[in-house]
Amino acid sequence: MSEDLQCVDEAVAEFGRDASAVIPILQRLQQRYRYLPEAALRRVCELTEITPAAIAGVSTFYSQFRHKPVGRHIISICHGTACHVKGSELIQDALARDLKLGEGEDTDSNGVFTLERVACLGCCTLAPVIKIDDITYGHLTSQTVSRALHDFLELEKRGIVPERHDRTAAKGAGLAEIRIGVGSCCEAGGSQSVRRELEAEVKRLGAAAVIKPVGCVGMCHQTPLVQIITGGGEPVTYAKVRAEEAARIVRRHLKPGGIVRRIRAGVDTVLEHLLTDDTWEPVSRYALDVRDAPVCSFLGKQKRIASEWCGDLDPLDITEYAAHGGWTALKACLKAGQPEQIVEEVTRSGLRGRGGAGFPTGRKWAVVRAAPGSPKYLVCNGDEGDPGAFMDRMLLESFPYRVLEGIVISAYAMGIHEGFLYIRAEYPLALQRIRAALARMESDGLLGSSLLGSGFDLTLKIVEGAGAFVSGEETALLASIEGQRAMPKFRPPYPAESGLWGKPTAINNVETLAMVPWILRNGAGAFQEMGAGSSRGTKVFSLAGKVVRGGLIEVPMGISVRDIVNEIGGGTPDERGFKAVQIGGPSGGCLPASLGNTPVTYESLAAEGCIMGSGGLVVLDHSDCMVDLARYFMTFTQHESCGKCTPCRVGTKRMLEILERLCEGRGVKGDIERLEEFARTTAGGSLCGLGKTAANPVLSTIRHFRDEYQAHLEGRCPALKCRKLVAYTITEDCIGCTKCAQICPVEAITPAPYRKHEIQQDKCTKCDSCRQVCPSNAVVLGSPGVSVDKEVG
Amino acid sequence: MPQLTINGRSVTVENGVTVLEAARGLGITLPTLCHLPGKPAFTSCMICVVKNEVTGRLIPSCSAPVMEGMVITTDSDEVRQERKKILDLLLSEHSGDCEAPCTTTCPARMDIPLMIRQIAGGQLKEAYETVTDRIALPAVLGRICPAPCEKACRRGHHDAPVSICLLKRFAADEALKVDADVPPSPEGLRRTSRAASAPDKRIAIIGAGPAGLAAAFYLARSGYACTVLDEHEAPGGQLRYRVARDKLPMDVLDREIDVIRKLGVLFQMNTRIEPGAGIQRLKANYDAIVLTPGRTHGDSWHLWPVESDGRGVKVETGTFRTSDPMIFAGGEVVHAGQMSVRAVAHGKSIACAIDQWLGGRPVVGLEKSFESRLGQLKEGEIGEMMKDADPGTRVEPEGEHGAGYSTDKAVQESRRCLQCDCRKAKHCKLRDLSVEYGASQKVFTGSSRTKFVKTVSPQVIFEPGKCIKCGICVRLSGLAFLGRGYETVVGVPFGDSLKSALGSAAADCVRNCPTGALAWKADA
Known part of the structure; x- marks a missing residue:
């Protein structure tokens, strides 16, 4: 099949021939061909300075890129933290069964659907979630997921495609x-x-x-x-x-x-x-x-700063934004003409980076401002990769002008004239909104040369991420912009001194930048008034998991975790309350309910083996297994490791092997101690934050839930979550209605009308369908602690 | 110009200098694997870690710029332990054998793949040297050895094992044909250059069987004056008096013993040494005694004036030293029912231990290097190994029963060898560091092993299973990193040829590759 390679020539014409253009070119090719044909890649090398090694290295590094043709539609199954605890693996199994996929296959035999696993779609409160092309389906169960497939095919047949938004009519008085x-x-x-x-x-x-x-x-x-x-x-x-x-x-x-x-x-x-x-x-x-x-x-109990006016404004209505105080801060800064004072104000406010590391923002800006070297660059880090976190997505989609105002102010403060917004490709709506917002700002004179007549120039460019969690790390992000594999570099030198192409570069998180206009309008003192210790101001969190009211919240620092879960979140559906809260994603830890009064500050969380992280809070109840959770996070980290340094590349793999053993009942005496030891090597020797913090979920769950690890060594899963350690059995309450036999997808139950049914353990896949459908609650789940090979009587 | 302290010593350096460079300035060489001198650091292997006592953190010295007031420790137990752990991790993803299974199975640990490569290349002199480096009496063993090496030969997974024994016999017979000289051993060369004026040391060897003959062979090559004492009329022990004549013709045995005589070894036949007074006399007149009398007198080993148990004379593992520091024992007197090749191996070890002792060095026996082991082959791996070998069936020698190979047949058979040893086993940085830091491949038991893969170009062998992802070859040539994380492999983009990807950087890549992943085909 010969490919029409015209697209390649067009992509090169648009993005240029420099080696740094490789990622946008590949993205354009994949948009057209839906994968990357080798002929197209070779042509790119012919037309540009990109070498075969570079294109091979880059295209195989990022998850977005495919090298094999795919089905007509792509089903992305989210395995983010919230989706995982709500049963995303069961959804995966159900879809694989529906599409009759064999081992290692991802596309059905008719070439209609291709399944892919994604780390997080950012719709955590609707967990479990799948996306078919551009349509998202939430609150799925292994029973309802087939309906989603049919619903999608119906829409396709009727030619209905999801709309993209346009401007609304102007708001008139009396309406x-x-x-x-x-x-x-x-x-x-x-x-x-x-x-x-x-x-x-x-x-x-x-x-x-x-x-x-x-x-x-x-x-x-x-x-x-x-x-x-x-x-x-x-x-x-x-x-x-x-x-x-x-x-x-x-x-x-x-x-x-x-x-x-x-x-x-x-x-x-x-x-x-x-x-x-x-x-x-x-x-x-x-x-x-x-x-x-x-x-x-x-x-x-919320306090809206970064997410001020959310819910009131049309995201793309620039006039409305202005009417609500937007651009006031920027105009004041430009008028005052004292960029150093902006840096001082931000420093005084105590604002710390909201991406996770918590570095004092003002200090970073001061370093960039003072660094020798030109030109200087800024990067807005919108690569929000933590599965279970969607704060930045919300800000980019719903409050684009606020983020952009913060960016422009920061550029002015540091004397930067060229900036990049690095936004992950998994956020198409955010990309679309920011693009529209940038275009509008340019036409209104808020970007480009001599902003609002001030003489200050600034151009902003969007760079799309290509699917790599590690590209959220500063030096890896810069490598990505430069068109390379997103592999971190040793620091020092820090990007603030030597970043993009060796020049001073300021990298700030979306949420951090969204705070800036508020701080400048209301003063550093007002920001300082909120918070505790050296954690001032507010933080946006995404609250998800086993909580009644999940969603995006913004709270003053210092509020307790318990208050967030119970008061704002409305507690857990399970009357026993929450067991733990996972804070900080794959770099973070689990805070047990016994420590629920811990205030949310950088220091208090660190003291308990957690980190603030980017703001993902996943609430866990007693049906969540802490060993499984550690295994889940290590799976994620190990998959996302860039592979450059030995302690992370091999260390996470070895730790994962132990965790998998534990979850399958093949644990060996000494495994817990081994985990702790490997964790020390990985944490101490890794090159970047990903490796350094990879062991946090393991260490914090061992610290607070060691008994669960011990139980797994003995072949028991107290939370009844680990499928190899649990068994479904039917009790005497069975009324012989045969519903379970009918629904069992693997025919592990023989229909026996009016008689007690039995589950054949060797066939059972633990999909939970029989328990869901049984009208007399006769299907029970237990973990008898028998070894995997033996039958459960 | 920042000033820092390394291991308590102060030094001032230029701005931008790394800790690694600063240490070198003080004469401290830190281990590296992924570092390319003169190029920017890649910070991948992390073997160069040192500790910054000010921050308490371990940092990679190749990348860390010197900062004013840094206090660096490079050699504490903690730092060394960290380096060992890094090596343990690297070894756990290392799929390859340092030495081929035939070599590790051979009791004498002969470098079989090397010998075979030398035969294939027509380098018979070199092949003989390789053989005699570990095996005395090769023409004899080439006729009587049960060849445990062939049972371990990986080629056997595909069709039939390589005919290792016959190939060795070929190398030995060819040497006998031309009356080849046996070169002095490396130890012998060292002795000659070191102690030209030292009085010769004299060694008495009791028993002219395979163990004693081998000990004499190696000690004489190391420059010692040896006397072999045996109660029989002619030397050979079991080889002469037990083995069937049609299996081992006497003239072969005689000619092999002549080789030993030519080295200056004296034979005193018809001489029986009494276990009590006889030994005392020898101790008075010689500097060391090799006790290899075999088991001709039944259970009489306990009569010798050294410790023994129910099985034989007790010796220290590796050195074969008995409870008497002057007496080293080997062969059947230590352990009954052995293959002759094992007795010969004892002889070599004993010679080594005696040479260490008489040279005033620590007596540890033959050096044991670190061994990476591939273990059981997984599905598809034999196919990878076959890429370097002739697909033909096993060659049988022509001529009457019991004949050896002709030159043509030997060369043809030698091409069937899979060459599953590592071409760089003697120059591998990973192996050297593993020895130095006592690293182990067994720390992560139960873990998965990456698949063994082999890519062959006209001159270069590439085995990505041995790769530590240091990126040196990627930085120097057209090879690419493919994939991400643990699954990363170094490969050729677009499935082009290895040769085209390496291009003119092939020599640099092979030379700088810190493991055996990239090696010359022709390397020994």
Whole structure:
């Protein structure tokens, strides 16, 4: 099959012939061919300075790139932390079964679907999540996932493709506003179809209302969210709105001909109806004042700085942003003409890098400002790779102008005229919004030459990540921009002194930059007022896992973990409460419930073997196995290791082998001590933060849950999670209805009407379907601690 | 110009100098594997770690720039332990044999693949030297040895093992044909140059069987005056008086013994040494005694004036020294029912131990190097190994029963060898460091092994299983890193040829590769 190679020539013409253009060129090729044909790669080498070794090295390093043709559609199965604890492996198995995939195969025999595992899609509150091409499906179970496949094929047949957003109509006085959330979680929840119905109904009524898409309000557990705001009144929020309810909502608030009436009385019942529909929280949680309680508790203890006005603004409406104080800080900075003072103000505020390391931002800016060398560069690190974290995604999608304002201010403060926004490819909506925002800023004179007539020039470019967690590490990120494998370098020298192409480079996280305009508008003192110790200001967290109200929250530093989980998050569905909270992703640790009063500050968390990290908080309950969790994180880290340095490349592999042994009941005496020893070598000898912190999840779970490790050595999984250590059995409560036999995907149960059914253990894949479907709770899960090979009686 | 302290010594250096360079300035050489002198550091292997006492952190000295006030320790137990752990990790992903299984199975540890390569290349003199480096009486053994090496030969996984025994016989017979001189041993060369004026040391060897003959062979080559005493009429022990004549013609044995005589060894036949007074007399007149009387007198080993147990005379492992520091014992008197090749191996070890003792050096026996072992072959791996070998079936010698190889046949058979030893076993930095730091390949038992792969070009052998991902060849040539993390392999982009990828940098790559991953085909 001969490939049309015209695309190669076009890509080279667009991105240039320099070696540093390799990643964008490869991305363009893959967009066109859906994989990277060898002929196309060879042609790239012919036309550019990129060598075969470089293109081979780069294209095989990043997860995004494929070297084999794929099916018509790609199913990305998310295995982020929240999805993992909610059973993503069961989803994976179910899909592999549905597509009749053999061992090692990823595409069905008809070439329709290709399965791929992804580390995180950033829709954690809808876990477990899959994405088929551009459509996201959430809250799946091994039973419902087939329905998602059929639903997708239906949409394909009907030619319906997900819309991309355009500008809304201008807001006029006297018009009611119907706001609909348009973050990724909202879309995944079906907000687009809701929006279509809203628009249709408003048009049909001829009502005086405008539909306004708004950024993320953070209540991701309630998506899709619709908010009605009528002339000067309080917003009324509807949660988990379904498309067929949209028309009813419009009619409740809007009368034909434009008279707006608010029906307060009816709202309670409507909302209660909506909230209890299809949710798994106990109704009793929403006792009094149903309309406000959950929202108030969720929003109450929060303090919005980086995520200020989220939920109020159309992400791409630049005028609206300006009307809410946007650009005030930037204009003041440009007018004052004292860049050093900006650096001082940021330093005084105590702002620390929100990407995870917590380095004092002002100090970094001062180093870059003073460093000899020119030109200087800045990079906004939007590579948010922690599985279970989606804060930066929310900020980029919902508040792009705020992030960009922070970037422009930082550039001015440090004397930088060229900047890069490094955004991971797994965030297509964020990329789209930032692109649109940049274009708008350029046309409004907020970017380019002589911003707002100040004489200060700045151009910003977007660089798309290509799928490598390690490229979130500063020096690896720079290598990626330079068109190389994302392998870190030893520091010193630090990027602030010698970074991109050897020049001083300031790298800051999205959230850090989003704080800057607020700090400059309100003063360093105001920021300092919040927080504790040397952790001032606020932090955005993504709360997910076994929690009632998951979503994005922004809280002052110093709040306790317990308050976050119980007050803001509404506690766990399981009455026993939370077992632990995983903080800091694969570099972080598990904080047991017994230490729930630990305040969220850099120091307190470090003292307990955790790290602040980028802000992922995954709540775990008693059905979560801590050894499995350690194994999960080590799997992730080991897969994402760049492979350059010995302690990480080999050390993580060896630790993973031990953890896998433990989870499969093949643990050997001394394994726990071995883990601790290997952890020391990996942590002490690794080149970069990935390797240095790879052992944190293991060490913190051993520290706080050593008994679980001990149990696994004895072949038991107390949480009943590790599939090789548990067994499903049917009790005497069985009524012989044969439902389990019918649903079993591997025919491990023979139908026996009116008689007690039996599960054949050697066939059972522990998919949990029989337990879910049994009407008499006769299927029980146990971990008898028998060795893997023996039968369970 | 920052100033720092290394191991308590102060030094001032230029700005930008690394800790590695600063140490070198003080005459301290730190171990490296991934470092290319003169090029920027890659910071991959981490073997060069040192400790910065100010921060308490371990840092890679190749990359860390010197900072004012640094206090560096390069040689503490902690640092050495860290380096050992790094080596343990590297060895756990190292798929390859330092020495081929035939060599490690051979009781005398003869370098079989080297001998075979030399036969294939027509270098018969060199082949004979390789053989006699470890094996005395090779023409004899080439006719009677049960060849445990062939049972371990990997070629046997594919069709039939290489005919190692017959090839050795060929090398030995060719040498006998031309009356080849046996060169002095490396130890002998050292002795001659070192102690030209020292009085000759005299060694008495009791028993002219394979063990005693071998001891005499190696001691004489090391420059010692040896006298072999035996109660029989002619030397040979079991070889003359037990082995069937049709298996081992007497003239072959006689000619091999003549080789030993030519080295200056004296034979006193018809001489029986009494276990009590006889030994005392020998001790008075000689500097060391080799006790290799065999088992001709039944269970009489306990009569010798050294410690023994129910099985034989007790000796120290490796040195074969008995409870009497002057007496070294080997052969059947130590352990009954051995193959002759093992007795010969004892003789070599004894010669080595005596040479160490009389030379005032620590008596440790033959040096044991570090061995990386591939172990059991996995599926597909024999195919990889076959890439370097002739696919033909095993060659049988022509002529009457019991004949050896002709030159043509020998060369043809030698080409069947898979050459599964490492071409760089004697120049491997990883191996040398593993010896120095006492690293072990057994720390991570139960772990997976990377697949053995072999890529062959006209001049270069590339075995990515031995690669430590140091990136030297990637930095120097058109080879590429493929994949990420643990699964990273160094490979040729687009499946092109190894030769084209290496290009003109082939010699630099082979020379700088710190392991046997990249080696010349022709390397010994």
